[in-house]
């Protein structure tokens with residue numbers, strides 16, 4: 063087990079270096095000029111400024127040299143400096159990562175919980191109204207574009223009804239809690255700042271819901287299918303024949319087995335959430351990695367684009383690793399070697 | 400749909416003993432997939448009973464409705480209509496609410512199934528599953544007491560290193576061991592009736608004998624009423640007092656094991672015994688030709704007619720009822736009509 067994990071972790075840097083190379087190629091192959099955002103459109107005709115900027119950012123070198131520098135810096139743990147924020151990309155990411163993690167983790171927990179609940183209800187009321195209802199809820203979330211859903215809910219629940227707070231992580235001009243984890247909810251809780259905690263939650267709930275809704279469908283469908291399969295299995299019949307309550311049969315016997323495949327889908331769900339967080343952060347002015355990524359891509363901010371992509375890749379690899387470990391621990395039949 | 404009515408009482412248990420479980424004219428029809436589909440009449444008027452300490456074997460080819468009958472006893476059918484009467488200890492079970500059935504399942508009547516490989520939950524330890532079975536009927540049982548009793552139960556079914564085995568997951572045990580664990584679960588709440596539905600079919604021959612022996616032992620020691628469902632007549636000989644032969648959802652022959660083995664009455668029973676090449680008899684084994692009839696396309700009269708070597712045109716007129724024939728009852732008009740004549744001796 064330990065050796066298997068060690069091997070998995072050992073190949074991660076290689077995969078990330080591969081990803082980095084691909085990002086380099088793709089970003090350089092994209093038509094468009096990063097100088098527009100570096101020097102501004104007005105100065106593009108000024109050869110002195112352009113030459114200075116090119117030299118400053120190393121864009122005057124040949125592509126192979128640029129690539130070599132990029133990779134060497136990367137190996138040293140240096141992601142370079144963003145063209146647009148003029149700050150080290152690593153710093154930018156470090157500042158913005160907690161916002162994104164707080165959002166995606168909240169969405170993952172919410173999406174999985176609602177998905178599992180709907181899946182169980184659908185399975186137990188198979189082909190009846192509740193089943194169809196659950197299917198409709200899931201389908202709605204996975205077919206409506208996240209930004210559209212985001213704007214709709216923002217309009218309804220915030221502008222019209224005022225049930226929740228609007229964009230951003232906190233109200234305007236409110237000081238965030240001192241950073242411990244960077245999660246405003248957790249930090250305000252740890253500092254005992256209750257009104258701040260409430261405010262952070264009311265800001266978080268809408269974007270998290272929009273994001274979570276996208277995975278409810280796939281999670282609930284999977285839980286429903288695998289629970290139905292488990293409920294028709296022989297050991298469930300044996301458990302019933304032993305006189306176990308139906309509730310116990312479902313909760314302790316069948317659901318445990320039915321959730322095994324769900325563990326793997328959660329890793330995919332997380333990848334989906336990270337991707338969609340880009341759009342949702344934009345809609346909700348959420349100061350996370352997602353909105354940073356949008357700006358980086360728009361301005362062809364090469365170092366920032368590479369940084370964001372590598373972070374996404376790392377998140378994906380780690381999620382898969384965690385889900386594999388979780389699966390192994392949950393299923394006694396599996397022995398990794 | 401045709402029904403078989405019992406005109407002669409099925410031979411009961413040893414004189415005067417009250418049956419603890421009585422299955423009376425039970426019908427099981429699996430519901431059709433769509434409207435207008437009459438469904439599958441899997442069981443058509445089966446009557447059986449067992450008394451404490453008695454063993455009844457139910458034999459018949461696969462598809463003859465043995466499992467469907469037994470599942471009906473415990474109300475475990477999902478998509479089937481069940482009619483008739485099932486009385487446990489004088490109480491009617493058919494039509495009883497789930498809450499009543501649940502108290503009978505496991506504690507009054509326990510059932511074990513064919514495939515020990517799939518009968519246990521793969522992600523729970525053996526000890527946990529035993530404890531869950533106990534807690535279903537003894538909610539007040541403490542953790543330690545349940546654990547203690549789990550070890551005792553595993554020892555009772557002759558599992559070596561019982562304490563350690565409690566921590567084992569099902570996949571760490573052999574098929575025979577798993578079936579023993581399932582038997583331990585089945586007797587955990589001291590039921591009075593144990594229904595074993597083909598408990599040995601999925602096991603190696605040597606293990607089969609051990610399991611049958613274990614079941615016999617439990618019957619003697621705990622006074623269990625045992626219903627042993629099997630399609631293997633070889634298992635029946637030493638393990639049961641009475642045998643009921645099922646064909647196409649009905650009992651076609653029913654009587655003491657000795658009488659049945661000495662001289663089976665129904666042509667199907669004779670065929671079954673013929674399959675079992677017996678060393679102490681010179682007769683040629685007579686395999687039964689043809690295929691089991693589908694419950695969707697039953698013949699109008701005797702359902703065995705298409706395969707029966709003794710069939711007469713009149714056999715297609717109406718389904719035969721069980722009538723006394725020697726020490727047994729037999730559902731074959733041709734045989735019972737000729738009772739006492741030369742045919743019997745064949």
Ligand SMILES: Nc1ncnc2c1ncn2[C@@H]1O[C@H](COP(=O)(O)OP(=O)(O)O)[C@@H](O)[C@H]1O
Nearest residue numbers: 429439441460461462463464465466467468694
């Ligand atoms: N769940 C079910 N749905 C529809 N038909 C079934 C179902 N279970 C059993 N049957 C049918 O009922 C008949 C009797 O089956 P079963 O009781 O399992 O036979 P046995 O146990 O004697 O092998 C068979 O024809 C089988 O195809």
Ligand code: SF4
Nearest residue numbers: 701704707714731733
């Ligand atoms: S009734 Fe006729 S067909 Fe049926 S078993 Fe007897 S002889 Fe054969």
Ligand SMILES: [Mg+2]
Nearest residue numbers: 465466596597
């Ligand atoms: Mg069967």
